[in-house]
Amino acid sequence: MNTKFTRNLIAASLLTLPVFAQAAPTKADVVEHYADIAHSVFSDALTTAQSLDKALDALIANPSEANLNKAREAWKAARVPYQQSEVFRFGNAVVDDWEGQLNAWPLDEGLIDYVAGEYHYELGNEGAKANIIANQSLQIGNSEIDVSQITPELLADLNELGGSEANVATGYHAIEFLLWGQDLNGTERGAGERQYTDFAYGEACTNDNCDRRRAYLKAASELLQSDLTWMTQQWAANVKGNYRAELLADSPENGLRKMLFGxxxxxxxxxxGERMKVALEANSTEDEHDCFSDNTHYSHYYNEQGIYNVYTGTYMRVNGTLVSGPGIHALVEQKDKQAAKQIQAEFDRARSQVYTLVQSAEKQNQHFDQLIAAGNKAGNAMVNDAIFALVKQTAEIERAANIIGISNLNPDTADHQF
Known part of the structure; x- marks a missing residue:
């Protein structure tokens, strides 16, 4: 992604962002500022999703190569704040229970649209080749499902069709697949190469059902905006009885535990684990996060940036405004200034190490799916170095928790051994 928008955000975020001095912030201050950051991040995710929707409207109204490229760039821009929101998922059930409709992966894309003949999908998945776009109804087991009208509600109901988590009908990755199509390059260079004519009108339409493909794109976009609107409200300071109110009504210690666990x-x-180690050990592009667009390096980087945001109490908004206040670092510094410097240094190292994946893609044109290829020793080592830095960062998160008196942290390993 070479847009000026993203380059400016990367340049700004790579700075060691200052934690402005305050008069001994309390634990409650830190939890409240955490909620402020969450609201800013989800607000930005909503704003960029709305910009994506406008780009999709332009593509739908006038399918062209230029409009398809603009829609793809808008999708990438929308990923920037959303990936920074994932740090709020773990520890906050309201986010974890909700996020699957927006960011579930990997997915069996044959549920949605046409796929290549040698298409790898989850064994036993009855919906893996259902092709919603090409059909008016689906036969799954003994059930016949009417899909003649593609609506946000229908797509939401089709998630995990037949009990398979690989059946993902909604969210960023469904839209990504529609914009790029399958990446058939394996661990060689190149992303998906869907043609704009897949959305064309009349005889210009390729691969049939262009009207339903346009309808699917719009329905998925509408659902994405609706979901993000709801979550933004959950963190708003001026909404009574929302999740923010619940969080702040609880003890500051429990709030900090949620922050650190997340x-x-x-x-x-x-x-x-799930996003790097699994793909690396299996040399599997199917387990790559943004596999259709080859945008995975940015998704990984902005996940790490989200962690950094919560620790430092800072967040760079998409309009360039810096949100800053007391974070975990401020509490650690009150207790042990030397430890605070050491922990901050490990956060800086981890972020820099994950950023090497971005540099590899942008400067060497070697993306994550190439780095994990069997036989790519240098690429494998780069990913391994990022994994090791994240493991070390996690140890420092636990150290920070101990310093500020938060016990029983036990961050989720997702059953991985490091």
Whole structure:
């Protein structure tokens, strides 16, 4: 992604962002600021999803190569704040219970649209080749499902069709697949190459059912915006009885435990484990996070940036405004200044190490799916170094927790051994 928008955000976020001095912030201050950051991040995710929707409307109204490229860039821009929101998922059930409709992966894309003949999918998945776009009804087991009208509600109901988690009908990755199509390059260079004519009108339409493909794109976008609107409201300061109110009504210690558990679980079990280690050990592009667009390096980087945001109490908004206040670092510094410096240094190292994946893609044109290829010793080592840095960062998160008196942290390993 070479847009000026993203380059500016990366340049700004790579700075060691300052934690502005305050008069001995309390634990309650830190938890409240955590909620402020969450609201800013989800607000940005909503704003960029709305911009994506406008780009999709332009593509739907006038399918062209230029409009398809603009929609793809808008999708990538929408991923920037959303990936930073995932640090709020772990520890906050309201987010974890909700996020699957927006970010579930990997997915069996044959549920949605046409796929290549040698298409690998989850064994036993009855919906793996259902092709919603090409059919008016689906036969799953003994059930016949009417899919003649593609609506946000229908797509939400089709998630985990037939009991398979690989049946993902909604969210960022469903839209990504529609914009790029399958990446058939394996561990060689190149992303998906869907043609804009897959959305065309009349005889210009390729691969049939262009009207339903356009309808699917719009329905998925509408659902994405609706979901993000709801979550933004859950963290708003001016909404009574929402999740923010519940969080702040609880003890500050429990709030801090949620913060630290979220940071550690994303760092260790999810990012180092599910999103890097699984793909690396299996040399599997099917387990790559943004596999259709080859945007995985940015998804990994912004996951790490989200962890960094919560620790430092800072967040760079998509409009360039810096949100800053007391974070975990401020509490650690009150207790042990030397330890605070050491922990901050490990966070800086982890973020820099994950950023090497971005540099590999942007400067060497070697993306994550190439780095994990069997036989790519240098690429494998780069991913391994990022994993190790995240493991070390998690140990520092646990150290920070001990310093500020938060016990029973136990970040989720997702059953991975490191």
């Amino acid at each position: 940071m550690g679980s994303l760092s260790l079990g999810e990012l180092a």
